[in-house]
Amino acid sequence: MPAFTLYGSRGSTNTDRVRLTLAEGGFTDYEVVLLNLQKGEQKSEQYMKLHPWGRIPVISFPSGFTLYESRAICIYLARKYSFPLLPPDSDIEATALFDQAQSVEMTYFAEPAGRIAFEKFAKKFKGLSPDEAVVSDALRSIEMFFDVAERLLHHKDYMAGNDFTLTDIYYIPLIQRLFACGYGDIIVSREAVSAWWDRCMSRPAIRGMLAADKEAAAAASRG
Numbered sequence: 001m002p003a004f005t006l007y008g009s010r011g012s013t014n015t016d017r018v019r020l021t022l023a024e025g026g027f028t029d030y031e032v033v034l035l036n037l038q039k040g041e042q043k044s045e046q047y048m049k050l051h052p053w054g055r056i057p058v059i060s061f062p063s064g065f066t067l068y069e070s071r072a073i074c075i076y077l078a079r080k081y082s083f084p085l086l087p088p089d090s091d092i093e094a095t096a097l098f099d100q101a102q103s104v105e106m107t108y109f110a111e112p113a114g115r116i117a118f119e120k121f122a123k124k125f126k127g128l129s130p131d132e133a134v135v136s137d138a139l140r141s142i143e144m145f146f147d148v149a150e151r152l153l154h155h156k157d158y159m160a161g162n163d164f165t166l167t168d169i170y171y172i173p174l175i176q177r178l179f180a181c182g183y184g185d186i187i188v189s190r191e192a193v194s195a196w197w198d199r200c201m202s203r204p205a206i207r208g209m210l211a212a213d214k215e216a217a218a219a220a221s222r223g
Contacts, residue, residue, distance in 0.1 A: 001062060007050065008057040009037050013117065013173035015057045016213075020169045021074040023205040025156075026082035030059075064223040071102065074166050085166045094161060101160035101167040112141035114172040120181040128169040139183070146186055146193050153192035157199060168200055176210070 008015030013026065018204045022030065035041040035056060039163075043054040050058045051068045059073050067073050080087045087094035115138040119130035149159075162186045175187060182210060188194045 003029045004057050004059050005031045005033055006057060007033045007035060007047070009042075011175060012037075012056055012116075013206075014055075014175040016176075017070040017170055018057050018059070018073050018077070020172055020206060020209060021077055021083065021085065021166060023209040024169065024203070025078065025081055026084060026205070027081055027083070044199070050177050071106070071170060074169065078166060087160075087163075087165070087167070088184070098160045098165055098167060101165075102170070105159065105167055105170050107179040108145045109142070109171065110174060112145070113178060116142070116181060116183070117174060117177040121177055141184075142178070142183075142186060146190055149196075150190040150192050153196050158196065164203070166201070168196075170204075172206065173201060180210045 005020060008018070010203070014135060022028075035047070038054075041047065042051070042056055046052050053068075055068065057070055057073060058068045059077075067076055073202050075086070077083065086099050089095065103119075104142060116135055119132075119135050119138075123130050153159075156162055158164050160173070178184060178186060187197050201210075
């Protein structure tokens with residue numbers, strides 16, 4: 001029996017945060033259950049018992065322990081299985097900087113990046129047109145965010161300091177989505193941000209998972 005079940009969806013940035021964390025930890029003893037969001041499977045009565053808001057992802061253990069919200073799941077898994085993606089508990093300053101970096105990612109980056117992903121990516125699959133005013137406003141916020149990140153990354157290798165942590169993983173799925181929507185120049189035009197991104201993308205586990213996903217998507221489109 002697998003250690004736990006991960007409920008998610010193919011192409012979901014929130015699900016991919018968890019999958020990237022597991023890949024970095026080298027952990028494979030879990031089952032993935034993919035939900036069809038277009039069919040509303042995440043709103044089924046059975047699934048809503050796992051996630052009261054009917055969102056993804058969720059992890060569920062045979063013991064009955066269940067957890068939702070991607071960042072909470074990532075932290076829990078890193079602690080439970082001792083993935084080297086968190087500062088040591090004994091270093092309260094490093095932990096505080098990690099908590100600060102987490103808050104920055106969620107508040108200043110994920111919110112506007114998520115709006116762009118919805119307008120330019122998700123709506124396309126629903127046959128809807130993007131609201132360009134929403135996109136323009138979100139892009140301004142993203143540009144401002146990476147202007148600040150550029151200054152900060154001249155003095156550290158990663159978002160929470162000089163070590164790769166979960167915080168860096170949190171950025172990857174939505175930045176991948178920005179590239180897919182044609183906004184990769186936001187990253188590559190900034191020297192320190194681009195160097196940070198290259199360091200993240202050169203990690204074997206991350207590179208391997210993203211390559212496998214790309215190959216699977218290509219195979220699905222051919223079939």
